[in-house]
Amino acid sequence: MQTNLQLTKEGRLRHLLTIEGLPSDTILNILDTANRFIDPKTHEIQKVPLLSGKAVFNLFFENSTRTRTTFEIAAKRLSADVINLNINTSSQSKGETLLDTVDNLVSMQAAMFIVRHNESGAAHLIARHVAPHIKVINAGDGRHAHPTQALLDLFTIRYFRPDLSRLRVAIVGDILHSRVARSDIHALNAMGIAEVRVIAPYTLLPKGIELLGVKVFHDMAKGLRDVDVIIILRLQNERMSGSLLPSPQEYFKSYGLTSEKLRLAHPDVLVMHPGPMNRGIEIDSAVADGPHSVILSQVTFGIAIRMAVMSILMKED
Amino acid sequence: MHIQIKKGRIINPATQHDAIDDLYISHGEIVAIGVCPPGFIPDRTINAEGYIVCPGLIDLSARLREPGYEYKATLESELYAAVAGGVTSIACPPDTDPVLDEPGLVEMLKHRARTLNQAHVYPVGALTVGLKGEALTEMAELSDAGCIAFSHADAPFINTRVIYRAMQYAATYNFTVWLRPQDAYLGEGGVAHDGEIATRLGLPAIPSLAETIALTTLISLARETGVKLHICRLSTASGIQIIQQAREEGLAITCDVSSQHVHLSEQDIGNFDSHFHLAPPLRSQTDRNAIRAGLASGEIDAICSDHTPVDEDAKLLPFSQSEPGATGLELLLPLTLKWAREEEIKLVDALRLITQTPAKILGIKAGSLDVGEPADICIFDPEQSWRVTPETLISQSKNTPFLDMDMKGRVMYTLMEGAVVYET
Numbered sequence: 001m002q003t004n005l006q007l008t009k010e011g012r013l014r015h016l017l018t019i020e021g022l023p024s025d026t027i028l029n030i031l032d033t034a035n036r037f038i039d040p041k042t043h044e045i046q047k048v049p050l051l052s053g054k055a056v057f058n059l060f061f062e063n064s065t066r067t068r069t070t071f072e073i074a075a076k077r078l079s080a081d082v083i084n085l086n087i088n089t090s091s092q093s094k095g096e097t098l099l100d101t102v103d104n105l106v107s108m109q110a111a112m113f114i115v116r117h118n119e120s121g122a123a124h125l126i127a128r129h130v131a132p133h134i135k136v137i138n139a140g141d142g143r144h145a146h147p148t149q150a151l152l153d154l155f156t157i158r159y160f161r162p163d164l165s166r167l168r169v170a171i172v173g174d175i176l177h178s179r180v181a182r183s184d185i186h187a188l189n190a191m192g193i194a195e196v197r198v199i200a201p202y203t204l205l206p207k208g209i210e211l212l213g214v215k216v217f218h219d220m221a222k223g224l225r226d227v228d229v230i231i232i233l234r235l236q237n238e239r240m241s242g243s244l245l246p247s248p249q250e251y252f253k254s255y256g257l258t259s260e261k262l263r264l265a266h267p268d269v270l271v272m273h274p275g276p277m278n279r280g281i282e283i284d285s286a287v288a289d290g291p292h293s294v295i296l297s298q299v300t301f302g303i304a305i306r307m308a309v310m311s312i313l314m315k316e317d
Numbered sequence: 318m319h320i321q322i323k324k325g326r327i328i329n330p331a332t333q334h335d336a337i338d339d340l341y342i343s344h345g346e347i348v349a350i351g352v353c354p355p356g357f358i359p360d361r362t363i364n365a366e367g368y369i370v371c372p373g374l375i376d377l378s379a380r381l382r383e384p385g386y387e388y389k390a391t392l393e394s395e396l397y398a399a400v401a402g403g404v405t406s407i408a409c410p411p412d413t414d415p416v417l418d419e420p421g422l423v424e425m426l427k428h429r430a431r432t433l434n435q436a437h438v439y440p441v442g443a444l445t446v447g448l449k450g451e452a453l454t455e456m457a458e459l460s461d462a463g464c465i466a467f468s469h470a471d472a473p474f475i476n477t478r479v480i481y482r483a484m485q486y487a488a489t490y491n492f493t494v495w496l497r498p499q500d501a502y503l504g505e506g507g508v509a510h511d512g513e514i515a516t517r518l519g520l521p522a523i524p525s526l527a528e529t530i531a532l533t534t535l536i537s538l539a540r541e542t543g544v545k546l547h548i549c550r551l552s553t554a555s556g557i558q559i560i561q562q563a564r565e566e567g568l569a570i571t572c573d574v575s576s577q578h579v580h581l582s583e584q585d586i587g588n589f590d591s592h593f594h595l596a597p598p599l600r601s602q603t604d605r606n607a608i609r610a611g612l613a614s615g616e617i618d619a620i621c622s623d624h625t626p627v628d629e630d631a632k633l634l635p636f637s638q639s640e641p642g643a644t645g646l647e648l649l650l651p652l653t654l655k656w657a658r659e660e661e662i663k664l665v666d667a668l669r670l671i672t673q674t675p676a677k678i679l680g681i682k683a684g685s686l687d688v689g690e691p692a693d694i695c696i697f698d699p700e701q702s703w704r705v706t707p708e709t710l711i712s713q714s715k716n717t718p719f720l721d722m723d724m725k726g727r728v729m730y731t732l733m734e735g736a737v738v739y740e741t
Binding site: 005020097098099103119121124125128129141142143144145179182202206207208209212297317 | 512515517524589607633
């Protein structure tokens with residue numbers, strides 16, 4: 001079995017499945033490539049013919065509007081042919097297996113799959129299965145990884161705070177179920193950020209999270225002190241009341257980011273959120289729409305990052 | 318039929334015998350070791366020079382998948398795989414479809430196995446109807462039909478009162494209850510050990526607590542009911558400790574581990590390799606080391622293959638959705654030898670864990686090479702290496718974490734009741 005599915009022996013990117021194990025120069029190359037797609041004057045994202053004639057399949061086994069749309073826009077800006085498939089509603093319900101679906105699409109001349117799936121490891125499974133000329137981008141698998149989200153988060157942080165080495169970043173919320181948290185932690189550590197913190201109640205922290213290179217806090221007052229960046233995670237509806245948390249109200253009181261709690265952080269703190277937001281649960285509207293928020297920039301940069309990843313993968317042949 | 322096995326190194330863990338000798342078989346029984354009985358004229362002579370002659374292996378858990386899952390494996394394919402692995406006696410768990418909860422099903426399985434005349438098959442009956450954990454099965458009837466013990470396989474056991482009563486009822490007849498300790502709620506939905514790897518890979522986890530809490534409950538119930546309890550597939554260091562404490566207190570509890578767990582840990586899952594999706598999950602390296610030490614010290618009584626044939630499609634899925642289990646009958650011997658080599662354990666002591674002690678747990682007359690015993694014998698070349706591939710495996714299913722690995726120790730002949738049922 002291949003020990004590294006996403007890198008060739010020479011260290012070139014073959015698929016993008018996870019941030020874990022990506023060398024920092026590979027990450028930097030993606031960030032720099034993304035930068036070139038953004039017009040320095042207008043901040044608009046340019047259209048280029050790099051993927052002209054290539055078929056990119058958005059293979060979404062789990063609902064998503066934002067991620068799917070930004071991948072679609074990114075592929076179109078690269079002049080690719082984009083086909084969107086929401087599998088929940090079609091072949092899976094007819095009993096077709098994941099790999100059967102993939103095989104069928106390969107026969108339709110797919111050049112690249114962008115995969116979102118509710119099970120950890122789904123993108124790895126597909127990457128292991130397809131022929132070497134077909135590229136796979138993980139657009140989120142279960143609780144495991146969401147590498148393009150982490151890259152756009154890095155891009156956003158670097159855009160506003162170019163010196164990464166001195167930054168303290170806190171990730172707040174449901175770390176246990178979050179692929180964004182895992183990928184962000186790997187990305188931030190790969191870039192040599194001074195300190196990565198996670199803040200959550202014990203019920204929302206996976207065992208041994210500190211082994212990923214984070215400092216663990218359970219109290220916002222301590223965890224937010226002097227941080228330069230706060231990444232707020234989305235709390236899924238089904239986890240707001242039950243055996244993980246008693247109620248959204250209590251969660252908001254302890255962990256919701258309000259203007260008051262924001263004052264504990266560095267005066268120039270950046271506030272980020274991967275979206276979609278639950279206002280009044282994990283973040284207060286005053287903060288989400290306030291001067292520290294860079295949440296909408298994240299979305300725009302997400303397009304450039306996804307263009308960069310696609311173009312790098314397609315260039316590598 | 319008279320068979321002479323010549324010049325083999327005869328290892329009989331039951332008597333600590335380990336010497337090069339000839340072994341003589343007549344009418345399905347071992348009649349002499351060393352000295353040729355008067356008037357013995359062999360119909361067949363097997364040259365075992367350079368080979369080890371030991372009791373046929375006894376596997377405490379091998380799923381044969383009949384009835385109900387013939388697309389995964391059949392009795393024909395798996396019993397032949399058993400003898401190819403030197404295994405002559407198999408205990409098979411009740412999680413077939415339908416579940417082994419009716420005497421007729423057990424009789425049919427025994428009958429089918431007898432007709433095939435390969436390895437002996439000892440069904441383990443279901444402890445509750447349909448393995449639902451609600452109503453008791455007709456254990457006395459099932460025992461008459463051929464069940465040697467009663468278990469719950471991997472089905473969750475939620476209602477403690479039902480386990481309590483099932484143990485009381487089994488104790489009434491002096492039946493043995495075999496259970497794999499896993500708290501149903503703590504284990505629910507989990508697919509990997511609650512540790513570093515599950516955290517990294519984002520896999521739903523099963524904490525060690527799921528095992529230790531269930532184990533503590535089962536031991537309390539066994540203490541109260543006096544039932545004979547066998548603990549299946551122990552996976553944690555703390556679980557081994559709990560059993561040891563119970564034994565020091567005087568409780569007669571036995572336990573086994575799977576051959577996979579002797580060698581592998583959560584670290585081996587790699588990039589979501591579903592061949593490493595097992596039940597119980599592969600745990601930490603500390604747990605694996607405790608299992609290896611527990612086997613050496615005798616705290617763990619037996620190694621079983623936990624043979625679970627899974628069809629390829631059921632493994633070609635994201636890790637959590639893939640079906641747990643590994644094929645193992647043909648790997649039980651080489652994996653036991655590998656452990657013995659790595660830990661410098663004497664062969665006679667290593668082989669005991671797959672012959673004499675499992676025979677004792679099953680309560681069957683097997684697992685020994687004494688004169689007068691049935692001639693269930695495994696003859697293997699301890700030096701010969703072979704590679705585990707879909708082609709070299711006889712089992713219908715090829716799902717094993719050891720695929721493409723080299724194994725040392727190859728079965729040359731298997732005899733059941735004095736008949737050669739496998740030879741290379």
